[in-house]
Amino acid sequence: MSGGAPAAEWFDRADPDTGEVGLRFGCTMCGNCCSGPPGYVLFTEAEGRAIAGRLGMGYERFLAEFTEETSRGRSIIDVERGRGFDCVFLDRSSVPGKAVCGIYEDRPAQCRTWPFWREMLRSRDNWVRAKGMCPGLDHGRLYTPVEIRVVRGGSGGERP
Numbered sequence: 380m381s382g383g384a385p386a387a388e389w390f391d392r393a394d395p396d397t398g399e400v401g402l403r404f405g406c407t408m409c410g411n412c413c414s415g416p417p418g419y420v421l422f423t424e425a426e427g428r429a430i431a432g433r434l435g436m437g438y439e440r441f442l443a444e445f446t447e448e449t450s451r452g453r454s455i456i457d458v459e460r461g462r463g464f465d466c467v468f469l470d471r472s473s474v475p476g477k478a479v480c481g482i483y484e485d486r487p488a489q490c491r492t493w494p495f496w497r498e499m500l501r502s503r504d505n506w507v508r509a510k511g512m513c514p515g516l517d518h519g520r521l522y523t524p525v526e527i528r529v530v531r532g533g534s535g536g537e538r539p
């Protein structure tokens with residue numbers, strides 16, 4: 380392996396519309412990324428134990444009540460609530476007009492690293508396509524290419 384700077388990626392180049400280098404993101408708490416068709420919220424055992432502790436229950440009980448085995452691994456369950464399948468921890472009632480995460484400080488890496496996932500960053504087209512689902516893309520704080528790579532590095536492998 381050779382060292383040195385990583386090869387340039389599309390987000391290293393200035394945005395054709397704004398001239399900015401990097402990507403903007405600011406969550407509006409719409410909840411779209413935590414809802415929709417049935418999906419996966421994968422977690423490590425350490426993450427699961429942290430969530431269980433937050434909920435004041437043992438890890439085994441957390442696994443039994445809030446998770447299920449899937450083809451991609453153990454996943455937090457979702458529940459149908461009329462607008463699609465919400466993550467079981469999505470809270471639509473505590474903050475009027477907003478959808479907030481009920482385990483925010485202990486949410487798994489999959490959730491913490493959105494939207495800087497590998498497949499999202501594969502091309503500008505992928506990023507632009509996702510704007511239809513996530514209104515926070517291209518708004519809010521400007522993340523530098525280095526910051527984006529750091530977050531992507533913590534996002535694990537491919538995501539659903």
Ligand code: SF4
Pocket residue numbers: 405406407408409410411412413493512513514515516
């Ligand atoms: S879809 Fe985007 S704006 Fe909406 S809650 Fe998720 S991250 Fe925030």
